Amino acid sequence: MNDIRTVIALSFTVVLFTACNNKPSGVIEGRIKRETISVSGKVAGRIEKIFVEEGDNVKAGDTLALLHLPEVDxxxxxxxxxxxxxxxxxxxxxxxxxxxxxxxxxxxxxxxxxxxxxxxxxxxxxxxxxxxxxxxxxxxxxxxxxxxxxxxxxxxxxxxxxxxxxxxxxxxxxxxxxxxxxxxxxxxxxxxASVERYVIAPQDMSIESITLHKGELALPGYALFTGYLNTTTYFRFSVPESAIAKVKKKQRYTVHIPYNKTDIEGEVTSVSQLNHYADITTAYPDFEMGEALYEVKIRPVNPAQTNTLLANATATLELSKK
Incomplete structure (x- = not known):
């Protein structure tokens, strides 16, 4: 029985290793990222009404919530x-x-x-x-x-x-x-202070989380809403030392989005080394042991193409093609 389990485990490892190696050479996986923003109140009050839901896209100046402020009155x-x-x-x-x-x-x-x-x-x-x-x-x-x-x-x-x-x-x-x-x-x-009863969206954003509910006490500075700034989308890739020479600032690459099968042209805006703890020091099919890793940020040439992309979804970059 133990021998059968050992064979199955070895077979699974071989299949996994083979699957990883079947990825096209030069293709780097990364993530779709956006700048985050938090919206908080300036005065203490109880939540009287919430006008948005998680996942909503709002414009700058939209009212997100209404606070009850009897002391201010x-x-x-x-x-x-x-x-x-x-x-x-x-x-x-x-x-x-x-x-x-x-x-x-x-x-x-x-x-x-x-x-x-x-x-x-x-x-x-x-x-x-x-x-x-x-x-x-x-x-x-x-x-x-x-x-x-x-x-x-x-x-x-x-x-x-x-x-x-x-x-x-x-x-x-x-x-x-x-x-x-x-x-x-x-x-x-x-x-x-009375105007602060209205919690206003400071920028165009998508609501990701709402931390309080109706009737709960909102304290000054406490984040009531968190979300993403849709116009700040960028692609983040971790490139190993062996491939970083192919990446230059201002170079343009085509970033592929697997989940919706779209290609977006982007430009490299920054290349920076990750902290030492991010270096690869264990066996991994794509990178050599001990290689330093570099963070590469690519911003879309046309930001409007990325407004509807899902944050933290997978993106791939083929370094051999510009």
Whole structure:
């Protein structure tokens, strides 16, 4: 029984080795590659709706998902209230008192004016009586002090009326303008955050994976969608040291796509050595042991031909034919 298994294993190895060696000489296998892109949100929110599915092709600017942002809505309302308050404070500082405030100040002025005139008249009378020694000096001094107090109050309300008519000081107006600008900046910031509820495709791309579902929490910077940039298709080949001399930058080759049996003309854009761990150090039917490997990138001459190719599918390159 063991002998039969050994014979079968040896036969399978011979067939596999023969099949590998039946590949045309000079043909290198590679892969169809595309640049990847991740799309993430800038603010935290729960997924409210997803508008795409895996495998969809989207254009730049398309809406991929909608986030629910209650905190941002609250900040928006606060910012709008702050702007209204700052606008009112600035207008009050610029325009001065209202008509009703001026009316109150004028009434106060008239009252204090009458008090001052009465106090002044009383002091004049008491001065004459003091000369005739009809009153004591103390009584005159008290009346004079009351007159001076009435004059100080009258001067104060006169200054208030002038300030109300002229408006606030320039410094106060500048301060009010600064508060207004600050409130406007907060509103602009809240508006920018509100726009982030829409997750937008930054470029034309194909959706490969969607990491979250409706109702899940999307954190800032977490990749919600990953995909490929269809216009960045290129072909990647690992060429052994023994064949790398046939490859030159700017050379054009015909790349064959086995799964759909198409040929695409491409141009070599880069040739770079792979890291040492990629060198062949075990037996392999195509490469010699210990050979260094080089990465060859070939980009299509007409990128539109590759937009529908499947990423990571096999591509072959025959180095003997240009």
């Amino acid at each position: 609250a900040k928006m309302a606060q910012a709008e209230g702050a702007v209204k308050s700052a606008d009112a404070q600035y207008e009050m500082a610029k325009n001065g008192a209202t008509a009703l405030q001026l009316q109150q100040l004028n009434a106060k002025y008239e009252g204090l004016k009458d008090q001052y005139q009465f106090a002044r008249t009383s002091v004049g009378r008491l001065a004459n009586m003091l000369k005739d020694s009809l009153i004591a000096q103390q009584q005159y001094d008290e009346a004079y002090t009351r007159m001076q107090g009435a004059k100080a109050q009258l001067d104060a309300v006169t200054a208030q009326i002038k300030e109300a008519k002229d408006g606030a000081r320039a410094e106060q107006q500048t301060m009010a303008m600064g508060q207004k600008d600050r409130a406007a900046g907060a509103l602009k910031e809240a508006g920018a």
